[in-house]
Amino acid sequence: MSVIQPLLRLLCVLSLVLGGSGSGSGSGSGSGSGSGLHGHNSSVSHEYCVLGAGPAGLQMGYFLSRSQRDYIILERNTGPGSFFQIYPRHRKLISINKIYTGRRNKEFNLRHDWNSLLSDRPDLLFQRISQELYPSADDFPRYLSMFVKELGLKVKYGADIGRIKASDSNGNQGYILTDQNGVSYQCSVLLVSTGLWVPQQVDFLGSDLVEGYESIPTDPEEFKDQAVLILGKGNSAFETAQSILGRASRIHLYSPSPVRLAWQTHYVGDLRAVNNELLDTYQLKSLDGLVEGRLEDIAIVRREKDGGRRRKAKKRSQTSKEGKEQLYLTLTELLDLNGNNISKVTGQNLPGFHTDNFSLRQPYDRVIRCLGFRFNFSIFDGSAQPAQSSGARGRLPGVTAWYEGRGTPNMFVLGTAAHSRDYRMSAGGFVHGFRYTVRAVHKILEQRYHNIAWPATKLPISQLQSWILRRVNEASGPYQMFGVLGDIILLRGSYCEYLEEFPLQALPQLSALSGRPLTDHGLLVLVMQYGLNRTDTLGPGRAESEWTKAWRSNFLHPVLYYYNSLPTEKDMRQRPVGWPLPRPEAVHHMVEDFLTEWDQPISHSQPLRRFLEHCLQTDLRPFYAESCFLLSLTSRTPPLFCRQGYLRKQGIVGNSHLRQHAREAGLMADHQGDVTPGDDTSVSEYLKHAGAAVVSTMNFDL
């Protein structure tokens, strides 16, 4: 009896434990600690919550999964990349999918693959889905699904987060996310990658008469013989115009700023040549046109038919479409705004009445709004509300240089939504750019929350030049995120630490963010940059080929900055206009190259070496073993190359043919004609001899 009772008690406890853990695992889809504690199925907690399973969210998911973090990706739709199920409306991606580059270098090829996400799977590239240079938009969600599946990313679909509020978890700010079913997710770190999907609207009188890009028909037949006014001059406006070009009678594009061509500004968000057929029909006077003006000043009015007839019935009737109402563009100041009654529009309310040749005096059958998208601020509680960015017309959340929301610690913004850092400057708003910023943010997370310092390659200084050349010739991150992400070289005397793709604007916080301390040897920053002086993109003198004038380069080219000490935030704020970094102790431009191959000895390598020599005050020339032999015996400090190569028994011997070249060039000591003739033969003799001996005594397996 006495034995059985404790046994029974033990069984009871066991069943309780089993029951408890069973309910816990049911609630939290592979979640981490504490999921069972609340007893209800309505709360789970994760270290990292990624909001949105678009390209940025999945990219972060990959890095979190690779470093085995507790994370969840929350997605309200049933599949990844739902934005691309709708947009672009005319279903052609304008991101380059260049498969054939003539190169086999995987890193280099990413420079010309704008759709793939980063992973360690060499075959997980977009080209598996599509071979088109400009692929169909449907291919992108397919690619993302493949990415999720093959990497086994943890995505929870159908979780529509409606509310985000800040919470305190162990003294640190965390976030609680609540979905449509009332399930709440407690997150130590929130990664917002919701993209931009709320159509941007401008409030003006009659904006209700305007159709949106998100809902217009995509069948060109619907625009047959119609006069169309499109508000906006970006890629969506031009894409829409291009699709209806063969059907519409007249297409006018109206927006405040003139067209900016991507091939002139090097900003891929500006008008891409893929979409610019309307420029042709405008300039060749085929009834289409571009007009500049403020959106806030205009009004779209429906002209009362009888009101029109009363005055100039004949004139109007010719363009009217079987009794369909027509839309006029007018200016708010011309309207009689008593009670906002636009139905009483008269000729006097139209600009054409006052200026007889007013450009947009003719009526339109449709007015379409193509003004882009904005960030969805509405899901954030006051406590978790990120500030609006100062640029980009407030459409984006403001973030720090390391992509943390301003005023929202432990909440990071990723992907297109994080574009405020490099809006209209670089590629941070696009897949081929933000895949690298996401990687950079992940490294910052690893340092901040797990104390894992930013990965760095330790190099002897004698290898620095070749390492820089390697990066310059293949790295895709700094190439795509030019001016934003740059390689940092922390000088440490005889060696250095090479950090890849650090967000440049965060340079003053380098030590804290990367976990790599700074010494008084200074640092170098490698950035890719376009020229600052905008020249005629196709005109003469657009390219610089003389390396001595490398600083005048216009196309993308590598630039090195040397600092004695880390720039401060003040230095960063006061940097010269257009510069990615403050004025350094020394700056070196590697001359732009037509082939983007920066590997030529005279134009690229040697000037770079001389710059490094200037910064390090060290001779960085390579020497043959024979010269190192001489220098090691006759000087206290032989050149670095000899110290780090030859004296570590790794001298570069060269053959007599090469050494003869060096002697003829006067660069190597000539021992008063003492070159032993037959030096060459002696080595080959030796080899012949040795080889023969080997062949005859092949029995090595002793």
Next chain:
Amino acid sequence: MCIVYLAAFLFSLTSEQCSSKLIEDSSQSFMERMHSGKTSFIYFGNHVNPTIKLFVEQLEMSADALQDYGISVVKVNCSKDAIANYCTGEKLMTRAYLFRGSEVLRSFDIDTVFDVNAIVSHVLFSVLFNEVRYVHTPAELLRVESTAKQNSDIVVGHIPVLGLPEHRALMEAAFVYGTKYQFVQTTGTLVLKHMGVVDPSSSQARLWFLHCKGVSRRSDPCPSTPMRKTLNTINIHTFLQLMEAPLVTESVLDPSEVDVVHMHLGVPVLYLFSQPQTQHLDRATAQTLALQLRGEVGVVLIHRDSPNVKTALKYNAAYRLPQEDVTYFTLNSAEGVVKLFKEELLQEHKLEDEEEDEEHWSDLDILDDEVSESVYRDRDLMLDLESVIELTSHTFQTTVTQNEITVVLFYFKWDAVCMAFIQSYIEVADALEGMNGVKLAAVNCGEWTDICSDQNVTSFPTVLIYRPMADAQLYRGMLGTKSLHGFILLSLVSSPYLLSSSAEVMSFLEGDLYSKHMYLTPVRVLGLFSSTHDMGVTPFEKAARLLRGETILGLFAHKEAEQWVEGLSVNLPALLVSRGPGVPHEVYSLPSSSPTDLVSLIKQVELDRFPELTVENLPWYLELGKPLLLLFIGKEDSTESTKALAEIKRPLSSGQLDSFLPCWIHLGRTPVGRSILEKYLGFVPPLPVLVMSRLKTGEEVFLFPPERPLMAKNILQWIHDVENGHEQPAVPGISHRLPLPCQSWHKVF
């Protein structure tokens, strides 16, 4: 070729046909020459190779030049006329001799007398041995000065490198003016400093005239005048003429009429007009000016009161540049005139300098490092990579597991060092082609960046050795044909080599097993353990695997191992080092330590105690951090060299040189040794020569006095003197700080 008889008996026609004055002697004519008492420079040879051919061409040219000094230049064809003593022996072909009658004044290595300038300068220097004083230090120069005072003037020539045209010019001048002036030759920089040269590091040859004859009191120093032009025969001649010319010439003619020697020598002349009232003062001014401008400008004092002088009164001075008319001007101060000459009239090169500046940029287009430039010169050369397998991401894994040994080079096409090495790599691949089990492959990291990152290659070029089922081994040796080839062959030898009997040990150290790999290295290292259960065996085996390709290691774990240390002060486990048959073994006790510590221990005991330094092995020895006791021996293995080597070996065995690294350089096998000597001493003395070089402590280089015989006791005494500071360090010695290459990076913002 002219034969002396032809030259003697046939007249002009023959000698015109034979433009060369080089005489070829038969044994008979040679005998006659020996009895004539004349000076001749003779080369004995028996066949012609490209080097000798070049030398003979230079010899012919020197025959013309030396004829003017009454010295015959002769060659003897030993294959026709074998002249005793000279036509035999190892020195044949590489030596030339200077005879006075039958006495050999000096013999030269033909590397020393490599061209006409070197022949003439060295021959004249030898002939004038008594006339031209050779000084090292300012003190020696002062001694020469004090004997010359009130007696004769001195011509001092600083010749940084012997045998060059400057040296020849000085010697030729000495030959002509030797009886008139005391000639002094120096190579050291100490004298340069003494003469007031600001930058003694420049390798320019210089000349001074010391006016010793005219010093009034013996305690006065000799005033000196530097020659400011480049050192060549004409300039020296001109300069000496100017030194002879009176300081100030007085004249009663108009400037255009005055004839002074300066006009003929192409030197500007300054005319000063003197008034009878101020004659003394004017003369003094003229003297002062003339002293300042000596050697560059002639000074003439013209007495105005003469009716021949037609110069307008408003001028008080005039000058005349060579081939130009007289220019008149008004002199305000003596300094003004000096300034005018020094800064304007004599600055003919100024314009050129500016042009050079402008061309500075284009100079920058020239590669200034030897590796890049030499690779660049081969840029149109297609590399033949046939014998090397080029690996890709797809073929890498399969290839490196297929062969017993796969050697893989990781390289960048645009890296000069990689491309310099790849030539050696191909040579090794060619040499090993067809050998079973060994394959050489290469990965171009510019394309296959993924392989290079996966293999953790961060330094270029890198060579990794792959074997199936083992980690890649990093090749840590010299990046050269010979070293890599040797390493690969050694890698095929099992390491350690397991020995099971004393007989096998014997064979390993000097028998059949030894000779099998003799051509790879003469050194054998043997681990001796009393049994296979010894704790030390496993770390030793691990160390042996780490040293695979570098050292031939044997392992004898057996009760008989005791025999090998018997009678020695060492107990088992022990390490036995053999440097070849016949050389006594060295035995060290083997502490129990980690494999990596064992590796460094083995590497250390492998080192020679009196090594010949070569380009390939120097780093191992410099690591010891000891001052070097460095013997330079000549190309030919002369008895002096052998003796010198033996003399240094003697105190070595008694441990008296333990604080040094005694070592030697053979200039034939390591020609760069000559440049080292030159850097140490500023010149190359006759070999063999012993120097002490304290690289680490940054102190200087000391030269064992050439006049003392190289004997063990002298060497020890000398070391003692050096350590006690009784010896003067040689100059220039060791460079403390190498200059940066041209500071050519330009700030543009």
